[in-house]
Amino acid sequence: MRKEIIAALSKHMPDVMRWSGSLARELRKHNIAVAAKTSGSALTDALTLADLTIQDLLINAMRDRAPELLKCRIEAEESTGDLTRFASEGEYIIALDPIDGTKQFRDKSGDGYAVMLHLRTVDEVVYSLVYLPAFGEHGGWVEVHPDRIVTGADDPNRPARDVLDSLTPIDAGSRPESKKIYLIGFQQRDVERSEDVTRAGLEGVAPDDMPGSIYPLLATGEFGGSLIHTPNVYDYPVSWQIARQLGGDSVWVHNGETVNFSEMWMDDRADMLRLPGIVATSADQSTLDILCDLARDWSRERYENR
Numbered sequence: 001m002r003k004e005i006i007a008a009l010s011k012h013m014p015d016v017m018r019w020s021g022s023l024a025r026e027l028r029k030h031n032i033a034v035a036a037k038t039s040g041s042a043l044t045d046a047l048t049l050a051d052l053t054i055q056d057l058l059i060n061a062m063r064d065r066a067p068e069l070l071k072c073r074i075e076a077e078e079s080t081g082d083l084t085r086f087a088s089e090g091e092y093i094i095a096l097d098p099i100d101g102t103k104q105f106r107d108k109s110g111d112g113y114a115v116m117l118h119l120r121t122v123d124e125v126v127y128s129l130v131y132l133p134a135f136g137e138h139g140g141w142v143e144v145h146p147d148r149i150v151t152g153a154d155d156p157n158r159p160a161r162d163v164l165d166s167l168t169p170i171d172a173g174s175r176p177e178s179k180k181i182y183l184i185g186f187q188q189r190d191v192e193r194s195e196d197v198t199r200a201g202l203e204g205v206a207p208d209d210m211p212g213s214i215y216p217l218l219a220t221g222e223f224g225g226s227l228i229h230t231p232n233v234y235d236y237p238v239s240w241q242i243a244r245q246l247g248g249d250s251v252w253v254h255n256g257e258t259v260n261f262s263e264m265w266m267d268d269r270a271d272m273l274r275l276p277g278i279v280a281t282s283a284d285q286s287t288l289d290i291l292c293d294l295a296r297d298w299s300r301e302r303y304e305n306r
Contacts, residue, residue, distance in 0.1 A: 001091075004068055022133070027053070055098040071090060130142040144238065151220060172245075181204050183206055196294060230302040251280055251288060269303065277300040
């Protein structure tokens with residue numbers, strides 16, 4: 001079943017993701033903010049018509065183009081689309097983030113937003129697809145199969161699948177290992193915590209200072225990893241898969257154990273599923289050791305007053 005689902009996603013979803021990215025670029029020209037989430041964090045609470053519209057497109061495309069995907073469970077950041085058609089139980093979960101980086105997208109403060117999906121079980125992430133609408137002239141890609149990672153520019157003159165197949169896989173042996181570490185989720189302390197990471201010998205980068213999406217940056221080695229407080233389960237797992245396939249890991253800092261997806265909690269303030277605690281991700285074990293040593297005793301509570 002795993003091969004069947006991966007084959008369906010990799011065949012049918014690249015062009016749908018490309019359409020979604022084009023829609024995002026067009027909608028971004030307009031005032032499309034929607035008031036909804038109330039976590040108190042601007043990064044978390046940003047919501048736009050693009051999130052809602054693109055999720056509807058992705059969900060309904062999967063329903064119509066690849067009925068075998070209906071055997072999977074769906075975890076979607078928003079509530080739009082024909083979600084009830086998908087399985088309520090099962091081993092495989094398709095997770096969607098229709099606009100990763102919504103605040104940056106809405107406020108036009110950067111171009112690191114993305115349309116993304118991944119396939120996972122409770123123990124591992126087995127396929128990821130990310131489309132970056134503002135990457136270069138025509139957008140860009142990250143795709144993670146069980147045996148290869150590719151990232152690069154899109155070419156709308158060719159079918160999306162053909163473009164992905166033509167990209168050169170990342171070579172873990174020649175990939176550089178940066179000291180830059182992306183931090184997010186520490187509420188009003190993202191900058192403070194990034195400075196802590198820098199003092200520990202790495203280079204902490206807070207959300208407002210990110211030069212783009214973490215996924216291509218992590219894949220190519222321009223960033224060495226991430227440190228995320230209570231990551232949501234719609235976008236973070238792509239980094240999990242990238243790091244693991246490059247020979248690294250994604251671990252809870254308090255015990256150094258590899259993250260799994262059996263321990264989740266519903267963040268009612270943000271209306272999204274999250275993992276507990278603080279998670280460090282890197283292809284380099286020495287980087288993970290530094291991050292775990294640094295953050296082991298930091299508070300695991302996302303909202304200190306809850």
